[in-house]
Amino acid sequence: MEQETKVFPSSSGHMFQNYFTPGRSWSFKKNGLLDARARRIFETTALGCAADAYPFHMPLEAKAGPCVQADGHQMLMMSSYDYLGLIGHPRIDKAAQEAIHRYGTSTSGARLLTGTLDIHNEVERDLAAYKGTEAALTFSSGYMANLGLITGLFGPSDRIIIDALCHRSLLDACKMAGVQVQRFRHNDPESLREEIKKGPPANRTVIISDGVFSMDGDICCLPDLIAIKKEFGCFLFIDEAHASGVLGLTGRGTDEHFGIDTSEVDLWSGSLAKSIPSVGGFVACSQEVAIFLQHASSPYIFSAAMAASAVAAISEGLAILKEEPQRVARLKDNGDYLRTGLQSLGYNTGLSDTAIIPVVLHDEIQTAVFARKLRNHGIIAAPVMFPAVAQGVARLRLCVTAAHTREQLDFVLDVFRQLAN
Template sequence: MNQAVLQPVADKTQVIRTVVRTHSQYDDSELLPTALLQEDLGIDSIMLAAIVADLNKIFAPSKQLRPDEFDTLDSLIRKFASLELPQIRPVDLPQEPERHRPQQEGGAAKANETDAALTMRDFVGDSSPDPFAKTERFAAFLHSRQQQGLFWYGMASKGLCSNRAVIHDEYEGRDREFLLFASNNYLGLANEPRVLEAIIRTTRSHGATNTGSRLIGGTTDLHKELEYRLAQLKGREDCIVFPSGYSANLGAISALLGPNDLAITDMYNHMSIQDGCKLSGAQKRIFAHNDMASLEEVLQRSQDRRGGRMIVVDGVFSMHGDIVKLPELVRLAKHYGARVLVDDAHSTGVLGASGSGTTEHFGMKGEADLEVGTMSKALGGQGGFIAGDKRVIDYLRFYANSYVFAATIPAPVAAGLIESISLMQTEPQRLAALWDNIRYLKSRLDALGFNTEHSDSAIIPVVIGNEQRAMELGRSVRRRGMFCQTVVFPGVAVGDARLRISVMSSHTREDLDEAVRILREAAEENGLPLNTAGGAHGHA
């Protein structure tokens, strides 16, 4: 190591606060020691994990500290400041981006707010006395990103979307056909003529919608049949259907947990799980992503507390594509007396011999206490569901507010979903074609040296790291006619930006080869290193 670039670090507290500022984008004056990391500062589990990882690198403790150990800024400072910090450290501490904090003149946002160093994180946790002030500053940021062609979010498609889709390109002012890798229609059921016919037929017999919540006039025979079919698919006693997968997580977690309870969550869980935990009022402990040693530490430390404990995890992690280590997780849950909720949003229709989800994938049907799912992905419809023991489902029908006080999915949608489940079960070639495509595309991208992490599902990430570079890569990809998702904060932590590719059974081998060509050319255009001889590289 070059000693010329070493310097002493005298104030451990300032080092810690610098790392927090780097990730959170707060000014030092805003970081009050008593501030709750999540509730007051809006530092979510992904960001907290990144902060703790950096501090572990800097302080190099004999035993790595974990994100779930901290709930306030003061607890973070006290724990790390109690460690020995070498007198000399390399000048490689996380560098704070030059923050152009909004300087307002006459209510207008200054132009420097559009600087490339800004991220969407800069518009969260605002301390202005006007809660709308952040919206004006964000407007300038959004306008800049759109002018540069970096933000393509929310552009409208026209007609059916399969392996290709016609999308209105707002930058070119015309409709364009894109090679589509941004759809979760994994089995092609959203466009299946038999599904569409079931929806049309039921619209004529049942009307467009149900005009009420399930408990008060909104239940039809088709809702009951759908719940029965989903329970059968999952191998459970009963099932309850919600307006969406998001509301299913909100309803289940907030109904089953309260202030005396503990929610134990993976740091990469979907936002619907995080919001369900907040809404419940339960305390929350985070364990390192898919790290069963970290989970066991949380379970051990919480054994003597009063109240219940529930481990809540994704089956497939939506921005990473990897699968939860369910066998070990369930073993730990049983040993320590905790319940388990698995969110199968990206697992239903994808994992398992019949596509029923994560538990089938591991040969563990019925061993998770609750299985949550969405029907807007592989099943090609709309709505969410929870499957489990009948007594638990009956309880949720009266205590899950997002079920009790919301109108449910229309009967025609339920009819389409019933048909989708039937087709998924009677046409296994759909699932086989999906997995052929997943394995082929991932192997091609890995051979080129793209960082696809540990994906083992229909979601394949291309990890870049830097947000600006990821957006530029996404722009280059779209310019060449491929539409996939560019994921930045809050979808992932600042510094972990990526492209997210969704594979479908309807993609042809030619589609996959074209996607590989486009990604390779876009990477070369943006100076991202590739290894055409094989292997993998880290974050670009």
């Protein structure tokens, strides 16, 4: 990697074309198109640009493995979701290219009407086999998969009891569905029991948790959730976005990690843009639930079907995962190595036990400046702030992949060692 220099790229000039000039102010009125809530966003963005430390929206010019190119510089990516290191895999690229040649660049239709291709059905069978369920459905994103599942199945007569640190897509889906929502303390089975007991009457009660939590990198207490589900007669839904391809000997996810049969969980969702290097999301469930969602889930019915190139990439990615489970083991080894190294340097890595490794710095300005210092050393590390996390716990979210070399991880640790002094 290149050594520290002031010419390393910043997002500040790229994104806003010098909109945030020094001394500029804004007057957002209560009844304006942008109301008073916009003030915090504009003022903090202006501060970041003024300090050449605005940390978001950096445009990448090329990407292959752990290294990316930004503004003509090769940089080490330490915040990618490419957990298995499959981006740029020649088999996946070839499959996507051949699909474009056969089907074109768009389906030009929704799944319910004219957008379903034969490979949509094939990949959904592959996903069901991968997850060990009767059926699976694909959606345009992981966010839409959660939205489509919750709004399609549940409504105001139901209640959802959700882990306090679950992904925003799940909370947005609950709001849109109009369900009664209760939140239990993060990964706390006793708090979950308390919420179930004290909640209002409901037609159905559903427990929801992430498999791996996206901001902290810890794993849900799945055995406890299953026991409580059975104790109180609830349903259980697990979002595997950051667990698929990450947990278990073959990367099947949280159930394989704990040695639990997939059928113990009623509903699964996951991402097809992380360990599997494509776009989209999926729901894995019973055949009856899948048929119902195909006729009742708005994001499935009213969105254009996923492009054939993306579907082909998913199919080939699943095939490689099945053939090369050693990628999952290498990912775990890399995560353990970097996490242990950061802890030995005195950094707070929170609850992490997976490839997601937060470096909790607490202060938002300090976190943005630290991210800029890392970029000066040729390292991209995403800062995460409120509202993605609670105020006062801002952090850098590092993500290792199976493709990171030990030399690259040692370089990262050496830079963190320098910045700790």
